[in-house]
Amino acid sequence: MSSVCAIALDYYDGRSGRAQRVTARLTDHTLYLHGAGVARSVPVHEVRWPERSRRAKRVAHLPDGAALYGADPDAWDAWAQAGGRREPLVSRAQRSWAWALACLAGLLLLGAVLYQWGLPWIARGAVQLVPPHAEQSLGLAAYDSMRESWLAPSELPAEQQQRLRQAFQQAVQKAYPGGKAPAWQLHFHKSRIGPNALALPGGTMVVTDELVQMVGGDAEVIVGVLAHELGHVEHRHGLRALVQTTLLGVAASVAFGDFSGWLATAPVLLGQAGYSRDAEREADQASIRILQAAGISPLAMVRFFDKLAENGQRNESPLGISISSHPADSERVQAFRNAAAARR
Amino acid sequence: MNTTSSVYAPGTLPAGSSARALPRAWSGGVVDSGGITGMVSSIDADPPRNSVFSRLLHPRQAHHIPVEFTGSGAEYFRLWIVNLLLTLLTLGIYYPWAKVRKLQYFYGHTEVAGQSLDFHGDPRKMLRGGFLVAVLWAVYSQAMEMSGLAALAAATIVAVLMPALLSASLQFRLANTSWRGLRFAFPGTARQAYQALAAPLLVGLLGLAVIGQYDDEAGRLLGFDLSPGAFGIAALTLFGLLLVAGPYVYWRLKKYQHDHYRLAQLQTELRLGPGAVYGVFLRTYALLMAPLLAAGALTFVAWQLLGGNRVSAATVGVVFVLVYFGSGLFFYTVVLPYFQSRMQNLLWTKTGNRYLRFRSELRLRPYLWLQLKNYLLVALTLGLYWPFAAVASQRMRLEAVTLVSRIELDDLYQALRPHAGDAAADMGDELMGFELGL
Numbered sequence: 107m108s109s110v111c112a113i114a115l116d117y118y119d120g121r122s123g124r125a126q127r128v129t130a131r132l133t134d135h136t137l138y139l140h141g142a143g144v145a146r147s148v149p150v151h152e153v154r155w156p157e158r159s160r161r162a163k164r165v166a167h168l169p170d171g172a173a174l175y176g177a178d179p180d181a182w183d184a185w186a187q188a189g190g191r192r193e194p195l196v197s198r199a200q201r202s203w204a205w206a207l208a209c210l211a212g213l214l215l216l217g218a219v220l221y222q223w224g225l226p227w228i229a230r231g232a233v234q235l236v237p238p239h240a241e242q243s244l245g246l247a248a249y250d251s252m253r254e255s256w257l258a259p260s261e262l263p264a265e266q267q268q269r270l271r272q273a274f275q276q277a278v279q280k281a282y283p284g285g286k287a288p289a290w291q292l293h294f295h296k297s298r299i300g301p302n303a304l305a306l307p308g309g310t311m312v313v314t315d316e317l318v319q320m321v322g323g324d325a326e327v328i329v330g331v332l333a334h335e336l337g338h339v340e341h342r343h344g345l346r347a348l349v350q351t352t353l354l355g356v357a358a359s360v361a362f363g364d365f366s367g368w369l370a371t372a373p374v375l376l377g378q379a380g381y382s383r384d385a386e387r388e389a390d391q392a393s394i395r396i397l398q399a400a401g402i403s404p405l406a407m408v409r410f411f412d413k414l415a416e417n418g419q420r421n422e423s424p425l426g427i428s429i430s431s432h433p434a435d436s437e438r439v440q441a442f443r444n445a446a447a448a449r450r
Numbered sequence: 451m452n453t454t455s456s457v458y459a460p461g462t463l464p465a466g467s468s469a470r471a472l473p474r475a476w477s478g479g480v481v482d483s484g485g486i487t488g489m490v491s492s493i494d495a496d497p498p499r500n501s502v503f504s505r506l507l508h509p510r511q512a513h514h515i516p517v518e519f520t521g522s523g524a525e526y527f528r529l530w531i532v533n534l535l536l537t538l539l540t541l542g543i544y545y546p547w548a549k550v551r552k553l554q555y556f557y558g559h560t561e562v563a564g565q566s567l568d569f570h571g572d573p574r575k576m577l578r579g580g581f582l583v584a585v586l587w588a589v590y591s592q593a594m595e596m597s598g599l600a601a602l603a604a605a606t607i608v609a610v611l612m613p614a615l616l617s618a619s620l621q622f623r624l625a626n627t628s629w630r631g632l633r634f635a636f637p638g639t640a641r642q643a644y645q646a647l648a649a650p651l652l653v654g655l656l657g658l659a660v661i662g663q664y665d666d667e668a669g670r671l672l673g674f675d676l677s678p679g680a681f682g683i684a685a686l687t688l689f690g691l692l693l694v695a696g697p698y699v700y701w702r703l704k705k706y707q708h709d710h711y712r713l714a715q716l717q718t719e720l721r722l723g724p725g726a727v728y729g730v731f732l733r734t735y736a737l738l739m740a741p742l743l744a745a746g747a748l749t750f751v752a753w754q755l756l757g758g759n760r761v762s763a764a765t766v767g768v769v770f771v772l773v774y775f776g777s778g779l780f781f782y783t784v785v786l787p788y789f790q791s792r793m794q795n796l797l798w799t800k801t802g803n804r805y806l807r808f809r810s811e812l813r814l815r816p817y818l819w820l821q822l823k824n825y826l827l828v829a830l831t832l833g834l835y836w837p838f839a840a841v842a843s844q845r846m847r848l849e850a851v852t853l854v855s856r857i858e859l860d861d862l863y864q865a866l867r868p869h870a871g872d873a874a875a876d877m878g879d880e881l882m883g884f885e886l887g888l
Contacts, residue, residue: 116565118631123714123862125630154570157551161520162558165568173631175565196551199532206528209535210834216538352591360537360545369782369828372775 113176113185117144120171130174132189137166139174150191157197158183220357221377226384229349233342238289241345242308249293249310260294262315266323267294270313273325274332277400281333288340292332294318301417305335307344321413326406330397334407337392343385351378382431390438394445404445411439506805507856514809515853519845521559523838529555530837542584546576560848562629563859571626571879579879609651613643620707622879629713632864637717638710646706650699653691697731698724708801714862718807722800730796734789741780745773783822790847791817798851805857812850820846 111132116125117139128141137148154167164176164183176182199205260267271292278287290309301317311332321327338344354377358370394404414435432438507513533548550573557567593604617640624634701724708720791812798810824839 120631120633121864122860123630123632123864124860156558156568157554159555159558160522160525162555163561163566165558165566167568167570167628171631171633173568173628175630177564196532196536200529200551201525203528206531209531213531213535213538216535220538360534360542369778369825369833372829373833375771 111185111188113181115182116175116177117141118173118175119144120168120173125175128174130185132185132191134190137189155186155191156182158193158201221380225350225353226346226381228353229346232349233345236345238308241342242289242310245306245308245310245344248306249312252312253295256298257295257312259296260315261296262294262318266318270318270323270325270328274329277329277333277396277402278336280401281396281399288336290336290339301414303331303335305338305344307342307348309339311335311339320417321410324406324409326397326402327410327413329400329402330393330404330407331410333396334389334393336396337389338385340392341385341388343389347378347382347385350381354378379431383433386432386438387441390441394442398445404442407442408439408446411435411442505858509856513853513855513859515563515855515859517848517851517853518561519559519848520561521555521841521844523841526555526841527834527837542580543577546573546580549573549576556844557627562853565630567627567629569627571622576879606655609655612651613647614640616647617643619879620710624711630859630862632714632862635712636710637712638706642710643706646702647699650695650702653688653695656688693735697728700731701727704797708797711801714864716803716806716862718801719803720797720801722796726796727793730789730792733792734785737788738781738785742777745777779825783825784818787818787821788814794847794850802854806853806855809852809854810850811852812847817846 113130115128115130117128117130118125126141126144128139128144131138131140132150135150137150137153139146139148148168152169156162156164156166158179160179162179164179166174168174176185199209274292278290281287288309290311293310293312295312295314297314297316299314301314301320303311303313303317305311313328313332317331318328351374354374355370358373358377390407393407397404397406529551533544533551536544537548550569550571553569553571557569560567590604590608593600617636617638620636620638624636627634701722704727705720705722708718711718791814794812795810798808801808820842824835824843827835828839
């Protein structure tokens, strides 16, 4: 039995700001207080005990609002321990660097696992729950606002549009026999953003006049680009990005949010860029598959990247791919070349 | 206020002490603490007088009591990392416990006149509040993505609830904060919160409605039909109104808060008109605008030098990221600390009453440096420095505050225990994340 059984503490009755000096004694079940005008006993489990900390004064709260203050933390801790108070595991972990470092390692591991598998898995599940018509209306709303702000009616001849549309339709039919292809609608537009193509949730695809002109109306290239976009549609990347960004945002704000919401956007941006690169790779695979099913060599897409490069649109940003939303072009070109070589 | 505890064993009691008055369980023969050697008690013999304070010191003889913060970054780092892991592992269920631990850490290391503050919210009740907030948040963000009209409806509901949640939040937080066994209280009512915030919220909602009409569906249903020109004028007018009326709204809000902090017999009051608040806001606007204009001019010059050549998407992306984080850094390390320090000094120095008041002297330059250092180190350590940063900021903000008391703090007396709030109060606290503004 330890010798520390009683301690002198300041007792506040919850009504007066005046301390009363009491002697506190602690057994396994009961806390006894005695001083001038104070004589009471309280069951130990009804007391709200303080957490250990190096420099904080100890305060215990009694159920009726009274409080016990101990100015000397070490003396308090010795007394509480001798009285049979065991420190909770969390509290002990908080005080030890070994535990903290183990938690940090666990956190990093958990973060990596969540990022690599957890979040994409949850996002895929969440996307499954979204009915197709909701996805479609989301895409249409986005399309409407784009048309208002930076898309103009196409200036391509109608028969050229028709020809490209047909070429793509045939390729899709061959790649998805039995009409299993995801629903798609194709729109040509003149735009302010230069040569580009994009897919919106629900299968709305937009190709700019500038892109068609850049490749000189090469139907094989356009089919390849559209097949890439159809890959985004098939995997519902737009919706997944939405879910993943939201989840990343929640995770980041839990971790760093109380310091600054702005700084917490950095991990979200980086994380989303990582997911976006994976999505691009997935869409490139879809493009290769559709092209090959249609009997077109994946080298068509290599021609596309060459044209982009000629146009000064190479994606080799000076900051490297760590912050870019697309994989480096060289990597993508290589994937198409490999696919073409493997076929031969 | 010199109080020291002494630890002693039953066998070493001084002679002459008596155990007669003790209950049976005190078998060890423990005595009245007054007889223990080496112990100084802060009590004197008089019982507290439950009336107006017995002595009111002359202002020149008032006690100046510094606020001290004894937390350490390393200690808080460990608390934070353990709680973060537990929160993630339990999918957020542990969050209220983590929050209570965090608040207890910060309050428990805030010392006034030798005694620390304490927070004793019940995590189980807060879990319920947190759950309600999560549901509300999910519905709200869902509505935002569904349609303009749904978003407008959701924003309206949140705006209508906001004042009630604000007062619930303040009641909850203060009723669960104590010092010397005395509970703080916030007697401000929801009704007063509505009075303070109704007009500005209405204006804000009107703004949302105008923006909402930009969305076809909402516009149709609300019967608006603004031409693009009229829309632009309306949007600009609202923005102007926000700049001009913002400081007034802020003042009303702070007045509501600072008029209703209560401890025992004492309730604070904010003796400050809106004029000084406008002063701080105007200087903050200027600070905010200067570099924005400079950046704009610089971009324009660079554009001209490049001859308006087409730049690649990647370059635009890189520039965007640099500008985003550059302006963010400027905002968070210069503009915001400027505003925080000036506002803290202004508001807290004007808060108090006849018996007790505060004085805040947070110096601008050290605070700016501290924030710059904090943000850089947080970024460099990928967030690991943040507990150190939080502790350092809190220390500087709290230690700038002095309590000026014309009474003896021992004379504080609380007749009624304040109402501790209910589930709505927990929810309000979760939503508002209320801090005392320090």
